[in-house]
Amino acid sequence: MTPRRTAATWRSRRRSRRLGGLAIDLLIALFALAPIIWGLSTSLKPARDVLAYPPQLLPSQPTLEHYALLLRTGIHHFIVNSALVSVLTVVLSIVIGSLAAYALARLSFRGRSTLMFTTVALMSIPLPSVLVPTFMLMANIKMTNNLLGLAALYTAYQLPIVVWLLYGYFSSLPVELERAAMIDGCTRLQTLRRIVLPLSGPGLIAAGLFVLTFAWNDFVVAVVMMSSEDVKTLPVAIYGYLGFYGRDWGPLTAAAMVSIVPVILVFVAFQRYFLSGMTGGGVKG
Amino acid sequence: MANVSFSGVSKVYGDAIALAELDLSIAQGEFVALLGPSGSGKTTTLNLLAGLIDADEGEIRIGDRVVNDVTPDKRDIAMVFQNYALYPHMTVFENLEFPLKARDRNVATAVVENRVGTVAETLGLGELLHRYPRELSGGQQQRVALGRAMIRDPKVFLLDEPLSNLDARLRIRMRRDIKALHKAIGSTIIYVTHDQAEAMTLADRIAVFAGGRLQQFGSPAEIYGRPANKFVAGFVGEREPAMLSGSLSVEGASLRFAGPDARFDMPLASARQLAHLGGRAVELCVRPEAVSVSNSGAAIPAVITDVEIDGPGLFAYARVADGAELSFHLGANQSLRVGDALGLGLQGGRLTAFDPQTQLALARW
Secondary structure, eight states, X not given: OOHHHHHHHHHHHHHHHHHHHHHHHHHHHHHHHHHHHHHHHHHTSOGGGTTOSSOOSSOSSOOOHHHHHHHHTTHHHHXXXXXXXXXXXXXXXXHHHHHHHHHHHHOOOTTHHHHHHHHHHHTTSOGGGGHHHHHHHHHHTTOTTOHHHHHHHHHHHHHHHHHHHHHHHHHHSOHXXXXXXXXXXXXXXXXXXXXXXXXXXXXXXXXXXXXHHHHHHOOHHHHHHOOSGGGOOHHHHHHHHTTBTBSOHHHHHHHHHXXXXXXXXXXXXXXXXXHHHHTOOOOOO | OEEEEEEXXXXXXXXXXXXXXXXXXXXXXXXXXXXXXXXXXXXXXXXXXXXXXXXXXXXXXXXXXXXXXXXXXXXXXXXXXXXXOOOTTSOHHHHHHHHHHHHOTTOOHHHHHHHHHHHHHHHTOGGGTTSOGGXXXXXXXHHHHHHHHHSSOOSEEEEESTTTTSOHHHHHHHHXXXXXXXXXXXXXXXXXXXXXXXXXXXXXXXXXXXXXXXEEEEOHHHHHHSOSBHHHHHHSSSSOOEEEEEEEEEEXXXXXXXXXXXXXXXXXXXXXXXXXXXXXXXXXXXXXXXXXXXOSTTXXXXXXXXXXXXXXXXXXXXXXXTSOEEEEEXXXXXXXXXXXXXXXXXXXXXXXXXXXXXXXXXEEO
């Protein structure tokens, strides 16, 4: 066999392997996206077509009537609530989480490993199991039906994972940079703010997105804590559309579409950092 | 006046003694090298002085002040790290101004620009001020690290193996630059290295460390010529010396060395001084420059086992009758081959005998 033919054989083999991989990727994507595609299609159909048989993937008479209904019933109000809670949760989690993670990564103090272990162990407690006692506590301090209270709860739930992610990221930074900063005249906190945090962008973004998606999507905690209409978050409100005019799929799917758009946009904007943040510190000194 | 002093300073990690009862006093403006293999305590000493780790015992002073409980930012020191530790998210300019701005947030822009300009000019960094560290070569990064240390006028400069990441040529050039820098600024410099040649060429005084203990503190000439113990003799010097165990005895006009793998007579320069060593077990350190080719009757018969090109001349290894191996330099105009038989002579003035138990120097002649 001449070298030329060998190279050609390799090329064609590589091409077919790539095509095979692409086919599998498409299959997985289709599987994952099917509910969303169905939801999008349903949200654009007139009410009478929703349950038509055979189902149409592309609506024959697309309409925005369900979206118009959402606006008339004040969905923007719930979006604002959700956005407030989410942003507040992200800020609280990142501020508290980075301080805690830095202390665990760089300071030596009695009980550090116990604290680290406890933090990790907290992640394994299933959320619903603490929901009722948490509700009683929150009710006692009058923090139910309160956006700040909900954000505080979300922060508490998400802190272990944030601390864990940032701990890994901070530990991977060369310690000499921090030593140099301290010798150059920085205190610990200044070192964190001027050296560690600017170099931890991908880690902070990964942790922030994690918290953001949780806070934006959470239904269980919100439905327990928030009963009055004016503080409901979007997922709880969507649940409300299920029974708005009987079993009304149109408004429900339209609301669901509205709720996933911001998350998708944020992920698309930050996906590059998100990946490198999850795979751990790539910063070289 | 001592500018930096350690008295009885110890540092322990678990069961491992990183530094044991260090006493060391460094004068104002002195260039001191801390020399030793890895794990010898030299870097621990530097980190203790920088305040990056805390001493378990003893007292550390900078100037008149005890600094044991002073945080690094308040010690008025500057440090250059082995991997330079340049802030990757800042330009060269921002790296250089960082120590000024970190200490005084309201420092005048004109002052900063003036100071950065001066340092950049001294180190030839003018063209690079707006680049990021990742866009610089190793030698340039090294210069920026030095510049960042120089930007303030600190009491003490600490340099932690600053040249070990550079290639051999550049290392020798930077060595001269650092020496010139010391001359120009006149500050106290403490320089950690495992490279004895670096310590020899740069330092006013060298502190040799091993196993967490200070072995000897003295000028390069003292360290080389009058090693305090066997470790120092073996560690300092371009080539490893031969260490021969045996016993000494005075035989008429010569000193006889007899051991399991070598026996020979040496001319006895001052018998009285060495009389107390008669019959004593010793370890004899024979540096290459103490060995030469000799045709005299007292020459030690040997066979060449290896020859290396060493600059303009040669460097040869020879095995003596009882098995020990000695090495020596040869001039450019001599030629030797493996297997050649010849006689070797030992020159006085360059031999040191050590006590095999305590490892301490007993006599040199």
